[in-house]
Amino acid sequence: MNNRWYSQGLRFSCRQCGSCCTGAPGYVWLSREDIGAMAEALGIDCRAFLQKYCRRVQGRISLLEYENGDCVFYNSPGCALYSARPAQCRAFPFWPQLLKSRGRWEREKRRCPGMGEGETHSPGQIEEFKAMVRGS
Numbered sequence: 001m002n003n004r005w006y007s008q009g010l011r012f013s014c015r016q017c018g019s020c021c022t023g024a025p026g027y028v029w030l031s032r033e034d035i036g037a038m039a040e041a042l043g044i045d046c047r048a049f050l051q052k053y054c055r056r057v058q059g060r061i062s063l064l065e066y067e068n069g070d071c072v073f074y075n076s077p078g079c080a081l082y083s084a085r086p087a088q089c090r091a092f093p094f095w096p097q098l099l100k101s102r103g104r105w106e107r108e109k110r111r112c113p114g115m116g117e118g119e120t121h122s123p124g125q126i127e128e129f130k131a132m133v134r135g136s
């Protein structure tokens with residue numbers, strides 16, 4: 001783990017700008033735990049949550065988004081369900097694909113002003129975030 005390019009840790013503190021919740025279409029993959037937590041936060045059951053806010057894509061469940069790509073729970077300038085947001089969102093920007101190389105991480109910084117700023121996350125913490133995404 002120590003020979004990874006981020007062996008000194010990486011700085012990140014969310015600025016709540018909403019850039020990662022909006023724009024180009026994408027997928028927010030949900031685990032059973034994510035669905036349960038989000039439904040509970042909304043005070044509805046999981047079936048209702050799935051019908052109202054989710055879509056099935058290639059056998060997996062993803063959140064709905066608006067035609068412009070904004071997440072269905074985006075509520076300018078942030079997430080309407082922030083405290084119950086899914087693992088994929090909690091783990092951002094420590095996603096495996098963004099950590100493959102320093103170059104990939106640096107490119108992502110162009111759209112996320114929180115990367116490279118604020119709290120330093122240790123390699124161990126970063127691995128925990130990566131595992132959250134793999135498991136979702």
Ligand code: SF4
Nearest residue numbers: 015017018020112114
């Ligand atoms: S783009 Fe970065 S700073 Fe902006 S809301 Fe997303 S994680 Fe936070």
